[in-house]
Amino acid sequence: MSARLLVVDDILANRRLMQAKLEAKYYSVLLAENGVEALKIAAEDQPDIILLDVMMPGMDGYEVCRRLKADPQTAHIPVVMLTALNETADRVRGLEAGADDFLTKPVDDFSLMARIGALNRYNAVAMELRKREANGMRAGALAEEEMQGLERGANILLIDSSSSSMQSIRDPLQDAGHRVLTLDEADKAADGRNSNLDIVLLGLSHQAFDPLRLCAHFRTTDATRALSIIVMATSADRELAAQALELGASDIIQTPVVAEELLARVATQTKRRRYVDILRRRVDRGLELSVVDQLTGLYNRRYMTNQLALWMKRASLGSQPLSVISVDIDHFKQVNDKYGHDAGDRVLVQFADRIRTNVRPKDIVCRPGGEEFLVIMPETTGDLAGRAAERIRKSVAAEPFELDDLGQQKLGVTVSAGVAAYAGEDDTVADMLRRADLALYEAKTAGRNRVTNIAA
Numbered sequence: 054m055s056a057r058l059l060v061v062d063d064i065l066a067n068r069r070l071m072q073a074k075l076e077a078k079y080y081s082v083l084l085a086e087n088g089v090e091a092l093k094i095a096a097e098d099q100p101d102i103i104l105l106d107v108m109m110p111g112m113d114g115y116e117v118c119r120r121l122k123a124d125p126q127t128a129h130i131p132v133v134m135l136t137a138l139n140e141t142a143d144r145v146r147g148l149e150a151g152a153d154d155f156l157t158k159p160v161d162d163f164s165l166m167a168r169i170g171a172l173n174r175y176n177a178v179a180m181e182l183r184k185r186e187a188n189g190m191r192a193g194a195l196a197e198e199e200m201q202g203l204e205r206g207a208n209i210l211l212i213d214s215s216s217s218s219m220q221s222i223r224d225p226l227q228d229a230g231h232r233v234l235t236l237d238e239a240d241k242a243a244d245g246r247n248s249n250l251d252i253v254l255l256g257l258s259h260q261a262f263d264p265l266r267l268c269a270h271f272r273t274t275d276a277t278r279a280l281s282i283i284v285m286a287t288s289a290d291r292e293l294a295a296q297a298l299e300l301g302a303s304d305i306i307q308t309p310v311v312a313e314e315l316l317a318r319v320a321t322q323t324k325r326r327r328y329v330d331i332l333r334r335r336v337d338r339g340l341e342l343s344v345v346d347q348l349t350g351l352y353n354r355r356y357m358t359n360q361l362a363l364w365m366k367r368a369s370l371g372s373q374p375l376s377v378i379s380v381d382i383d384h385f386k387q388v389n390d391k392y393g394h395d396a397g398d399r400v401l402v403q404f405a406d407r408i409r410t411n412v413r414p415k416d417i418v419c420r421p422g423g424e425e426f427l428v429i430m431p432e433t434t435g436d437l438a439g440r441a442a443e444r445i446r447k448s449v450a451a452e453p454f455e456l457d458d459l460g461q462q463k464l465g466v467t468v469s470a471g472v473a474a475y476a477g478e479d480d481t482v483a484d485m486l487r488r489a490d491l492a493l494y495e496a497k498t499a500g501r502n503r504v505t506n507i508a509a
């Protein structure tokens with residue numbers, strides 16, 4: 054997976070070296086020699102990842118990072134800070150400035166490629182979700198409480214065989230407000246379901262089982278697919294660590310583990326996983342909104358047409374019957390004109406409920422527009438559909454509709470309905486809908502408050 058990286062460093066030799074390393078791996082590279090230039094290029098060229106030097110004259114890396122994260126145009130771009138050797142304080146400052154990751158100088162190739170690979174995979178998922186969401190509505194920005202949710206303590210599954218490292222890992226995590234479970238504890242806590250976990254911390258060395266197999270298992274199992282996996286490996290196990298990344302691990306941490314780094318990586322992975330989670334839920338909701346009529350909760354015209362085509366196809370293959378009912382509120386325009394649109398909307402909502410309660414769960418109730426409603430009845434003869442239509446008509450006429458919240462003003466409403474049935478292989482969606490409308494029209498001209506069944 055290729056990507057475009059922005060390298061920010063005040064020293065020419067450093068920029069050139071980094072550029073050579075990255076281009077050797079087929080990444081494309083943008084360069085900036087100071088903070089001001091970096092901010093400009095980031096906003097205009099939208100790189101996928103930014104590698105940011107901390108020590109620069111003028112605006113330092115922390116300030117650049119803060120500004121990148123404060124600008125909605127650049128806030129989503131992962132920033133990797135390049136810090137001086139083993140300066141824990143630098144890393145903490147970097148995190149406070151909003152950095153997504155950090156590397157110590159001099160940067161070794163393995164860590165560099167591992168970090169970029171992990172950020173790249175994360176970017177691919179987040180970008181796809183943002184793109185889909187942008188078709189609907191908000192473009193990936195989070196509300197205040199969603200932001201706070203990203204920061205809350207994580208649920209971490211710790212899989213490591215050495216008991217001493219368990220302590221050195223577990224204690225700092227718990228002190229920082231995270232919940233740490235071992236495999237045994239997780240089994241007891243959730244009946245084997247780990248759906249509320251955020252992160253798996255997986256030791257690669259000296260395990261009684263094959264840790265790579267476990268990595269692959271987590272990635273291919275529905276319940277654990279979205280988890281972040283951080284593998285822990287000694288420098289001697291780099292080959293294994295590289296394979297773990299290939300199999301979908303999100304990040305690597307070197308053992309013996311440095312508490313500051315552990316906490317930083319856990320925080321970053323938790324944030325990322327939850328961000329993707331939020332986007333994914335929004336996309337799902339967006340898909341739902343795109344097929345459902347907002348007022349009544351019934352399916353819209355687009356969904357209706359797709360479903361009818363699908364059921365006609367099935368009917369043609371399985372020689373099963375299929376019927377539709379077209380229903381329309383009589384003199385609805387007068388309701389709107391006389392009582393106003395709010396009252397009209399109330400009638401539509403109550404009418405939708407009466408249709409729903411008079412059909413089966415497998416029937417598909419739609420509101421293609423205005424006061425028109427349509428019920429698709431799979432595996433149903435015209436005769437049966439006619440009886441359902443009659444049930445709907447009666448239930449509407451039987452009890453007046455409420456026009457206000459308190460139910461003080463009520464109005465008697467009637468409906469007319471037309472029923473049509475699938476007519477065999479040559480039938481089309483348009484023809485079937487036209488026949489149902491024709492039947493409905495007959496019911497209207499014959500005096501309304503009745504059902505015309507041209508299928509029976």
Ligand SMILES: [Mg+2]
Nearest residue numbers: 063106108109
């Ligand atoms: Mg510098």
